[in-house]
Structure formats: C-alpha cells, structure tokens
Amino acid sequence: MGGAPLHLKFSAPPLMVSSVRKREVSKPNTDLAIPTDKIKNSTVLILGGTGRVGGSTAVALSKLSPHLQIHVGGRNREKGAETVEKLGKKSKFVEVDINKLDALEAALKDVDLVVHAAGPFQQVGRCTVLEAAIHTKTAYIDVCDDTSYAFRAKSLCEEAMEANVPAITTSGICPGVSNVMAAELVRAAREEGKGEPERLRFSYYTAGTGGAGPTILATSFFLLGEHVVAYCKGEKVKLKPYSGMLNVDFGKGVRKKDVFLLNLPEVRTAHEVLRIPTVSARFGTAPVFWNWGMAFLANHLPQEFLRDRSKVQHLVDFFNPIVRVVDGIAGEHVSMRVDLECSNGCNTLGIFTHRRLSVSVGFAAAAFVLAVLEGSTQPGVWFPEEPDGITVEARQLLLERASQGAINFVMNKPPWMVEMEPNEIGLGIHM
Structure with missing residues (x-):
C-alpha cells in the first residue's frame, strides 16, 4: 500500500502509509487500466466468487487489471473451476x-x-470476514446492502486503524457507486455556491432481478420485513416498506418508472456523513406486477416471517424459477x-443506466477494489462517501471505471x- 508493493501487506506504520498515500492520489491516473508495475504482484480474493455478483467482479477485475492475481473463493469446486477457466491462468479456486x-x-x-460478495447480508449477526481481514492485515471491501451490517462493520473502524487495514463497506453499485455520486453532487453544490x-x-430501478440471481x-x-428509515428536516422517521410511490424519469434507456420506499443504508450514511437533513431511498422493478407482488407481501406477511432466514429461503426457492423466466x-x-x-432552489442530479446489472455490479465493485489497491483509502472502516474511504481526488476515476x-x-x-421533475404521489412527508 502507498509507496510499497501491496504484496508486503499492511505492515508499515500508519503515519508513513497515510502520508505516502495522499501524495500518490493527489493526481489520479486518468487511464482506466492500472499501471502494471504498481499492483501486478497483488492478489485479490473474492468470497462468493462463484456467484453472479462475485463472478462478475472477478471478470471485471481481470479486464481492468489483467496482471492481478485473482482467487475465487467459494464452497462449490465445480462452479469454481468453471469461473477460473473463464478468468485464465492468473486465477485459482x-x-x-x-x-x-x-x-x-x-x-x-x-x-x-x-x-466479500457472499450475501445476503441481512440478518447476519457478525462481520466475520472483516474481523479476519483485520486480524490478517488484509485490505477489505464488501458489497453489503444492509444498514445493520454496514454499521456493525463501521464499529470496527478503530480496530482496523490500529491494524493499519483499509476497509470500505457498502461498496457495490447501489449502495456504493450511488454514494459516490451523491458525495460528488454535494461537493460540487457547496464549492460552486x-x-x-x-x-x-x-x-x-432494475428490470426483474437484473439477472443477479437468488x-x-x-x-x-x-427488506420488506424492515421499517423504512428516512430523514425529514433532520428528524428520523420510520415508514412502511414499499410505500410512498414516486414516478421517476430515469432518462435514456429506461424513462419513467414507479419506485417505492425501502430501508437502504445509504440513507443514514448520506444523512450523517454528507450532513443532508432530508434523505430517502426508493426502488422499483419491472414487469409492474412484481411491484404489486412486493407491496402485497409487505402488507400481508408478518415482519417476523420476513426476518426469518429459513422462511425467506423457502420464498426464494418458490419464486426463483418464475423470476428466471420473467428475467x-x-x-x-x-x-x-x-x-x-439546495436551499437557493438549485437542483442537480446524477443518472447511471446500464443494460446489464450482472455486468455493471462487477465493474462497480472492481472500481472500489482498484481504488483501495492504488492507495486512496486510509486505514479504518469507511463508507464510500467518506473522504477517508475514497479520496475526493479519486472519485472521478472510480466513477469512470464503474460506468464502463x-x-x-x-x-x-x-x-x-435530462427530464421532467418526478411527480410525488401519496406521501404526507416531502422527502
């Protein structure tokens, strides 16, 4: 890390690594490919590497940085062998x-x-992978999309600092890339007055499950079993999942879609890190009857049922064949x-659209991996919008890589x- 080859792990004193790192990322490389002499000896282990998200991350990494050593971690040797065959000689299961x-x-x-791409992260009581990474002084990212897990990981920040280990939680596409987009919008608004x-x-919005699997x-x-946490003028509010529909125009390739409130970690992190008083997050899918089905489950199944991993797995097993056909x-x-x-009536936005979620989620995670390997992350556990997680100078390159x-x-x-203002429907609180 910093000025030393990454294969030396993170054994240098924290102050030395931090000072070198800041000099290196002040002028980030404008090329998407990584300079091979900088991290060509680095090894990345992808847990859940035989799944759709982990496998996509491995493929994206091999394209963005062909000289990386990629280890595909999982429990299924047959699937692992198939993934490794696609990646080539610099990978192993x-x-x-x-x-x-x-x-x-x-x-x-x-x-x-x-x-760490071996989700789901919901209802997981311990950050085992992060704990192991800290103990072995290994840099870490995860694609967590659960608020409780994300803040449980964040609670290990001091331990990671003491071990001189950089770690980023919620570093997938959404949350992840979306957090960096938000941070850049906020930074530009404040700097430009x-x-x-x-x-x-x-x-x-995703069409079906986006091809991302069970x-x-x-x-x-x-998520249907969790109250939605949002913020309105600095006050925390709890709302019903899959309520508060908005009709949002996503622009070219998607256009207008209905989206519904869900409890997502970027709401709390944006509120606390970026100091935004009113924050909310919504999700929608297609075909439209999937939204109807999600709303039905949220309204008619007890939350205790939707928090039970075994019962949720039964739901997945039942719906997955249908979802595959519809996808x-x-x-x-x-x-x-x-x-x-903003307070003076100036509104800005960012939009990211890709034809294939299963591809774009891999480039998103890979972009975070490369940012950490290049030295843009301080020791500790960070959210993507924190400057100690992804430095301000490194954000543009990360977004360029993620948007391949x-x-x-x-x-x-x-x-x-870009489009018309979204129409707000059925929400008593303006969020």
Missing part, C-alpha cells in the same frame, strides 16, 4: 467457508485484498438516479436538461 474464522484467516494468508444541500433522494431476490424479501423476457436494465435539492458500458451516465446536471 480457493475452497473456503466464510462462517469459519480459522479457514478464513488461512485463505487470507497471502492475499492483499478480500472482496449553489446553496446548502437540503434534500437528497436515491431512486433505483441473492438479490432474498435481499428484496428481507429472460424483461431483460436486466439497471438505473440509478440521485437528486440533490453504461448507456447513460450524467453528473451534476439540472433536471430540465
């Missing part, structure tokens, strides 16, 4: 169970960075829109240049 700390630490022994940021709205399906069901028809578009409203193949990616534009 590692059999590992993330629930066994000793096995995890053994797998991390000669690894420079570990990617557009007024004080007052409201931030995250809106997400893990995304399980995550969706878990084949609906496609797997993904779109994110981040809206920022996007059909629409715009930042810091007024709504009238």
Whole structure:
C-alpha cells in the first residue's frame, strides 16, 4: 500500500502509509487500466466468487487489471473451476467457508485484498470476514446492502486503524457507486455556491432481478420485513416498506418508472456523513406486477416471517424459477438516479443506466477494489462517501471505471436538461 508493493501487506506504520498515500492520489491516473508495475504482484480474493455478483467482479477485475492475481473463493469446486477457466491462468479456486474464522484467516494468508460478495447480508449477526481481514492485515471491501451490517462493520473502524487495514463497506453499485455520486453532487453544490444541500433522494430501478440471481431476490424479501428509515428536516422517521410511490424519469434507456420506499443504508450514511437533513431511498422493478407482488407481501406477511432466514429461503426457492423466466423476457436494465435539492432552489442530479446489472455490479465493485489497491483509502472502516474511504481526488476515476458500458451516465446536471421533475404521489412527508 502507498509507496510499497501491496504484496508486503499492511505492515508499515500508519503515519508513513497515510502520508505516502495522499501524495500518490493527489493526481489520479486518468487511464482506466492500472499501471502494471504498481499492483501486478497483488492478489485479490473474492468470497462468493462463484456467484453472479462475485463472478462478475472477478471478470471485471481481470479486464481492468489483467496482471492481478485473482482467487475465487467459494464452497462449490465445480462452479469454481468453471469461473477460473473463464478468468485464465492468473486465477485459482480457493475452497473456503466464510462462517469459519480459522479457514478464513488461512485463505487470507497471502492475499492483499478480500472482496466479500457472499450475501445476503441481512440478518447476519457478525462481520466475520472483516474481523479476519483485520486480524490478517488484509485490505477489505464488501458489497453489503444492509444498514445493520454496514454499521456493525463501521464499529470496527478503530480496530482496523490500529491494524493499519483499509476497509470500505457498502461498496457495490447501489449502495456504493450511488454514494459516490451523491458525495460528488454535494461537493460540487457547496464549492460552486449553489446553496446548502437540503434534500437528497436515491431512486433505483432494475428490470426483474437484473439477472443477479437468488441473492438479490432474498435481499428484496428481507427488506420488506424492515421499517423504512428516512430523514425529514433532520428528524428520523420510520415508514412502511414499499410505500410512498414516486414516478421517476430515469432518462435514456429506461424513462419513467414507479419506485417505492425501502430501508437502504445509504440513507443514514448520506444523512450523517454528507450532513443532508432530508434523505430517502426508493426502488422499483419491472414487469409492474412484481411491484404489486412486493407491496402485497409487505402488507400481508408478518415482519417476523420476513426476518426469518429459513422462511425467506423457502420464498426464494418458490419464486426463483418464475423470476428466471420473467428475467429472460424483461431483460436486466439497471438505473440509478440521485437528486440533490439546495436551499437557493438549485437542483442537480446524477443518472447511471446500464443494460446489464450482472455486468455493471462487477465493474462497480472492481472500481472500489482498484481504488483501495492504488492507495486512496486510509486505514479504518469507511463508507464510500467518506473522504477517508475514497479520496475526493479519486472519485472521478472510480466513477469512470464503474460506468464502463453504461448507456447513460450524467453528473451534476439540472433536471430540465435530462427530464421532467418526478411527480410525488401519496406521501404526507416531502422527502
């Protein structure tokens, strides 16, 4: 890390690493590919590497940085062999169970960075992978999309600092890239004198499950069992999941879609880190009857049922074959829109749209991996919008890498240049 090769792990004193790192990232490389002499000896372990998200991350990493050593971690050797065959000679399969700390630490022994993509993260009581990473002095990112897990990881920040280990939680596409988009909108607004940021709205859309498989399906069901936490003028409010519908225009490739409130971690992190008084997040899918089904489950199934991992797994097993068929028809578009409203009436937004979620989520995670390997992250556990997680100077390059193949990616534009203002429907609180 910093000025030393990453294969030396993170044994240098924290102050030395920090000072070198700041000099290195002050002028980030404008090329998307990584200078091979900088991290060509680095090894990345991807836990959940045989799944859709982890496998996509491995493929994206191999494209962005062909000289990386990629270890595909999982429990299925047959799937692991298939993934490794696609990646080529600089990869190998590692059999590992993330629930066994000793096995995890053994797998991390000669690894420079570990990617935790073995979700779902909901209803998980311990950050075992992060604990192992700290103990073995291995850099870490995860693609967590659960508020409780994210803040449980954040609670290990001091331990990571003491071990001189950089770690980023919620570093996938949404949350993750969307957090960085929000941070850049807020930074630009404050620097350009557009007024004080007052409201931030995250809106997400995927066609079906976006081709991302049963893990995304399980995550969706878990979220239906949680009250939605949002912020209105600095006050924390709890709302019903899959309520508060908005009709949002996602621009080219997607256009207008209905989105609904969900309990997502970027709401709390944006409120606390970016100091935005009003924040909310919504999600919608297609075909439209999936939204009807999600609303039905949220309204009619007890929250205790939707918090039970075994019961949710039964739901996944039942719906997954149907989802696979519908996904084949609906496609797997993904779109994110981040809206920022400021005190002087100046509104700006960012939009990210890709035809394939299963591809874009890999480039998103890979972008975070490379940012950490290049030295843009301080020791500790950080959210993506924190400058100690991804330095301000490194954000543009991260967004460029993450948006590879996007059909629409715009930042810091007024709504009238992109589309109409979304119409708010059925919410007593303006969020």
